[in-house]
Amino acid sequence: MSKNFQGLEKIPRHVALIMDGNGRWAQKRGLSRIEGHKEGAQSVRAVLRAAAQAGVEFITVYAFSTENWKRPPAEIDGLMKLLIHSLNEYEQELHDNGIRLRVMGQFERLPLPVRMRLQKTMDATAHYTGHTLIIALSYGSRTEIADATRKMAEKVKAGTMKPSQINEQTLTEHLYLPDVPDPELMIRTSGELRLSNFLLWQLSYAEFYITDVYWPDFREEEFFHALEAFNGRDRRYGGVDNK
């Protein structure tokens, strides 16, 4: 049954998701970890659909962190294959809902077939402006901030930027996706209370919603609960409530 997202007063422009618990979901059922990731990919699809329906403009999913390269090669390979398979499966849905695909992270570290598959869909959806799906791949927030700092240092060295011009705004402008607004809501599944090197700079003022539900079980209903919780939050950005 479709949820009444229209009844919600505030809809976050950007929702970031840490999709955790695929492995535990699979283990509980005696399945392989990759089966958990496969079911997790269906949750990405369900959340994408629900977000478009709710009017959320940007969704960022943490699909593969820089630390995930330490996982067994078979699991990494399975995840990369799943990514290609999922893009084949969702592409039409991206077009039907006018969703642009973008990627953030160390793109060049990804296997060539994955890069090619991603690039194809990024190019084919680049003209959509209403909704954006951002997949964080080989992503680490500290690396992103260090890279931004190095880019500015190089400009200072070349004489095109002054040290006095380094501030919050210019640092933001040197991150991977400078034109994307900060997430207002961060959802983490499977109960872990950690940021795991995800969007450390961009999540400074985000509301956090942590649920015990494993990612493969996080579907439209769970997304609706997260938006409901967001509606109940009083966001003051360090100021005082003047009600």
Ligand code: FPP
């Ligand atoms: C964390 O669960 C999940 C991941 C590292 C991978 C997430 C990837 C997907 C859902 C695949 C598809 C993605 C897209 C964008 C199509 P875990 O393995 O750490 O679970 P555990 O903590 O229970 O072991």
